[in-house]
Amino acid sequence: MALAFPVPSDCSSTGIPVAEILRVSTEEQAADTRAGLDRQRAVNQRTIEVKGLYRALTIELRVSGTVAVHHPEMRRVLAMISEGTIRGIVCSDLDRLFRPDQPQGFAILQVFQDMDAKIYTGDSDYDLRTSSGLLQSSIRGAIAGFELSLIRERLQGAKEAKRRQGKCPTNAYTLPLGIGYDRSTDTWTYTPEIAKVKLLFDLFQQGTRNYSELGRRIGLSNAGVKFLLKNRLYTGWRVIDQKRGPKRTSVTGKLYRVKVARAPEDVIRNKVLDGIISEEAFEEVQREIALTKFNFIEANRSSPMVHLATGVLACGCCGQPMFLTSRSRTRATYIVCKANHYLHKKDLGGCRQPNLREDETEAALIKLVGEVLATPERLVQILEASARKTRELITPFSSAVAPSTQIEELKRRDARLVDAFAQGVLSVDELRSKREAIRRERDAFEQTLKPKPSPDHASLLLQARLVVKAALRFSTIGNRYQQKAILNELFSEIHVRHHEIISFKFRPSVMGGSDSADQVLLAQPVGIGKPPMIVPEGHRHCIKCLQVKSKSQFYRKLNRCNSCRKAADRENYQRRRTTTSAQKPLYE
Template sequence: MQAAIYVRVSTEDQARHGYSLAEQRDACHRRAVSLGVASVLAFADEGVSGALLDRPGLNAMREAVREGQVDIIILRDPDRLSRKLAHQLLLTEEFEKAGVRLDFLDFTWQDTPEGKLFYSIRGAIAEFEKEKIRERMTRGKTQKARQGGIPIGFYNYGYSYDPETGKVSVLEEEAAVVKNIFRWFIEEDLGVNGVAKRLNEQGIPTRKKKNPWHRMVVRQILTNPAYKGLWKYKGIDIPVPAIIDPDTWNKAQEKLKEARRLWAGKSRQEYLLSGLVTCADCGNTMTGVYAKWWGVKDRRYTCRKHFQGTKNSGCRPVKMILATPVEEVVWEQVCSWLQDPDSLVTATIEASPQVEEVRGELQRIERHLKEVEKGREAVLEALAAGLLELDAQTKNKLGELKRRKERLEQRQKELAATLQGIEGAAGKLVEFRSLAQEVLAKLDDLNFAEKKALVRALVAQVVISGRVSPGKHGLTGVNVTVLARVSEPGKAGNITIN
């Protein structure tokens, strides 16, 4: 590895800070030694202003870089290259394009305003360049797809794919499994879960041999149009060998749609708290089931997940909590909040996003905005001085800075709105009070859907811990905690019953 070290001291630096060229050079040499560098080329500019680019030492170093004599440049900080940000950016870019790494000794420099500005702009440029590469690659892939070839990434069960030639062919063994999945689902009415279960029972391996079949994987197979011979790639249909005839494939889609409708309807009608209940013991959500338990058929909530391949199958032994008493507890809590709206509003205000945090982020954004604006000015300054050409790249750079500015301004707007919301929460008390009175008057006349909507508006989560001991009834041995929509555990507005 070949290193170049570059040192610069202006007359002003020397006078004000007592910096000497020798000190800088020694530090850079020590760094080179610690990096295990074979040989060092030293360049220096003494008593030359950092505002000028035309410096003998710097010129010689740029020449050496162009000739490929340098792998790494060691210097105290980017200020050594230039005092002007535009020049710093220009030079670092030139060096990095030549494959040269820059090594700054003074890392605290990063925390100065100049350093932050330098890195935020470098970051924006790097981000922009990554985006450009990504876009180029995507464009290449789409083009390949249009020409009928298969772009990378066709890894569907049932097929083999050669990334070199882009050739897709059917893997007979897996294709037979795909055919079975469609048949079991359509003709035997096994359901997505039942299909996964049977695949596991028959010991059929998935692509990732170790994993069991998960219902999501089965669903993905049933909905993938590749199996009827059309692979969708970014809106383009690419023909691939079919495994399933189009009629069968369409039947599967119909059946899936039907199942979704049935399930959604059922859970909406029968369980007041679906989606809101969590088991404190295993962390699963508890879903409503109509099941026989200790000889009694009833509505219950359970944390048990019986579908195939699920990560957390829930508490063992199986935990079943009667739905009616849990729903009564939650409903009572909702009613008491409505009767005493102040308690809920107070809990809500106490637990809403911290005003201080929002203010802090707002301030950070304002600082950031200033930096971006400075960056734009620096690029414009470099343009005016003829250091940068207004080529496509520079235009893009300016564009990226503008977009960054717009994003920041957008976030600034959002935060300002949030802040206004928090500060205005107290004012909502009156509003909520009148709403509560109105709802309270017709509380007994609400239908199930209205009750459910009301619960959802006020309750964030219902947490259940413990279990009903054998031979006991109702909620004996169970803790039910009702959390208000924006409140947190431990805050007012929670209730616990035993």
């Protein structure tokens, strides 16, 4: 939270432009202490008057000193210093600017030194160009960091002592549902909501194991239910067996400390209340929770829900992976190109690849492994034919710019660098590192231009035998988990285009050597689903009666002919009539 104040009009625009920095941490915020905002403003005003400065802007931070440097407002100020728009900052004390708890916290001083900017505080100002100024500011910063760790230790020590006495050092909102704590008398109490928790334990003991169902009954989320059922405080015992560990950054960018287990001698146990559930019953609940979780995981592990195509299938039109649509009980599952998936279509712009039925695609995959790779001779034939073809054709996914033109461009860039060095724009070190980067890039391109040696027939046959062995295992085992594992062992990618498997890539480990990573084109693609029916011009194919009829027999783009549609409508009408007349009224 930061507020940028407009520049006061009474302030003269002469003098050295500086930024005023006010900072309070969340703890200091409420208290009227030395660090109070009004006091900081007063000190800064005096500094500005005495030193003849000009306040260009004011920022107000409400964060801890360890993270103040990373605050967006603070970064803006540092950027202004780098640009030269302002020539220093004013703060009441150096600890308002930073309290480094790590050595890299001092890096902020570098910006000031580079730009010859000064730090003005109430009692002294620091010119970082001079060695004494640098030393002073570093020492002052280190002391500020040390003070912080002292404050922290004192605070944590007091909290820990309270915990050991069975008191609660934290705010009421850290307590679980139905439990309250009076800080003036240091007593634990139950709040009226404890009735909900009692009901929850009762329901669970009566056999309701579904967390969502339990949550609906008492008005909580399913995760909330789980945590309540596991909280030992409801037996009356307050057990603290965890503490905050190392710092971590969450996915949303927030800094937090993970919870880690305490050492056995540090675990705190206190009887603070008469429990609402006996300890034996609580242990029974814990056993049931563990069993439910175990059963759930086991059930998932043995379920036949294995999708052979995911992870290995890729689109032959655009190169994106193929995704699965969500499973539904009534409709078939489809495999779609990522570029057509509803989450990515907007970004990737869609693809011409039609959606494929999962069952048909899996049948085609099994056919590919079971028939096409069935004999070593057949596989070698495919590999050699593919190698001939790739030499003649450009591979489907080669980069848009030919490597030779990119090498030319790199040569030109190299020449420009040397020119820049000759004119004194670049230093020797910069020139060396930049030329090194260009040289590496050029090597990589030249590698792709070199013709690859084609492996001889005998070694291909040897490797093919290994692949065929694995493929044979694939068609004999019935376990889909193992089938998927074999598929993943053999292939890194299998490409589909429209309704055909057109090519694949073996995993580098499968065929040995580097050329195994090449794409293998299938001379005869493996079809997915039924081959498309060829119908004469002006005719269409009805998916119900399977007849080829003229287009006038179809209503717009519907895929059933008019007579099939009418028959279905009649049937539906009859069924509705019989069911509604047979149905009993809902309420009597």
